[in-house]
Amino acid sequence: MTRTGFVVANLFRKRVRTILTLLSVIMAFLLFGLLQSVNSVFSSGADFVGATRLFVQARVSFTTALPVSMVPKLEAIAGVTRVAYLQWFGGVWQTNTPLIMFTLDPQRYHDVYPEWRMPEDQWQAFEHTRTGVIVGRQLADQYGWKIGQKIPISSQIWPQKDGSKAWAFDLVGIFDGKDEEWQKRTNQAFIQQDYFDEANQFGIKGRTNFFILKLAPGANAETISKTVDAMFENSPDETKTQTEKDFNISFVKQIGDIGLIVRWILFAVFFTLLLVVGNTMAQSVRERIPELAVLKTLGFSDGSVLGFVLAEAFALVLLGGLVGLALASIAGAMVEKQTGGQFLLELDGGVWLLGVVAIVLMSLAVGVLPALRARRLKIVDALAGR
């Protein structure tokens, strides 16, 4: 028997209570790990290192369209090899299944995204069929679409010239991703920009939501980004240029200040945990007043008794905290895999360190009052039940 063994034995004196409390701690730290990772993603500064593509949108919002006529100016920038553009179509399959669907220039898109794998004859068919649509493998398999089929798709935004929002496209190609990560993104559909410009009722022509700049190997993404934005500063079409990753993040940030939301959620979670675990520790010490008095009669000092109670609180929170963080690591990896790397929820060293600090602080918070009570108890009064 050791002091540690004694602490652990007391921790599990009421097994059900301890397990339920542990589960609360595990859940709290699971949420902490995931939310803190989310926070890290949204709080991290722009990282241009290694970027091979840049996204250019209107500075105000990506919903504000930019003129396609900007393409030559963008392609003239040193380090930019090719420019593609995408406009949101807002496609809907059948009654209410939204699709990730854009209008684009087929050849340009093909050049900027070599990660898509589709036979050249299908790319050619897409380029030469104005009503053509290409879809990703996931979509094709999900809805059983075959090449040659006419696919009726309506748009949430754009009616045709006859006023109907019901469009129809000829399926001329199905694309795959170059690897598992890109294969997970084959849930998109693309139609020709030219056809859209010709057929939409609003007469929207030559406009797009974002440009995608393909960079030359070794090009300095950050410099190019600043060049683009400086080029259009103080014009009617001011731009915001960022990496693909930051573009995805800013997309989600439309919801609100993610960092603030995360902090408030974590505060609520840990406050509740403080009450739950604090109550468990207080109850545990209350039940054991005579035993703690006996420890003192045996010769354990006031400090030792305080130490036993604090150690118990620490063991409880440490065990639950480490399991919770480990589960968050696993869950984060699963999310990353499921989203094809689009959403990174990695528990890096910083999150783990914060987690350990939180464990220590929480242990102190829940353990200090019961520990002080144990330290202060008078042997004679405690043994007499006073």
Added chain:
Amino acid sequence: MSEPMVQVHNVTKVYERGKQKVEVLHGLTLDIPKGDFVALMGPSGSGKTTLLNLIGGLDKPTAGEITVGGNRIDQLGSGQLARWRAHNVGFVFQFYNLMPVLSAEANVELPLLLTKLSAAQRRKNVAVALEVVGLADRAKHKPRELSGGQEQRVAIARALVSDPQLLVCDEPTGDLDRKTADEILGLLQVLNREHGKTIVIVTHDPKAAGFARRTLHLEKGQLLEQAA
């Protein structure tokens, strides 16, 4: 009998209960020689448990001196008193006060965590203590798996394991049937006669007091008489 193991000189103990002050012991003086087996008897409120607590170093007198084994324990700070208790006194309580989450041998080993003994040496000492009280075969059992008498034996083993010279027992047979009580008291007699332990017990039971070498009667915080 030899030199005194316990010397209580003019001890007074006053408890404060809210605004009231209760004087439980009044200028009490007594000596307990080394190797003695003394029973303290008296009605409720006579101060016998208070005296026991003072002798055992669980409390300090309001006035007077207490010397145990040559140490003025009334002058020790709480930390020093805790260390002194660990090495000099063994306690046995009416309701055993074992740790319910530990086995018998783990309970007995608890006081040894305060020593510098190795794990192997601790296990050896525990085995010896359980052997002395006749419970070597119940070492792995938890208190809830033991009878009252067995629990009290474990408590005695725990009190003995660090080899103190003084055993202090507060109503050790108060919760036991007659037969079991006699067994426990017989064990205490063996510890006194064969192992030389000085034992002080508090009891309401005249039969239990009969196992001691002498009985001291307290009433209203003062010694009345000494009976052999």
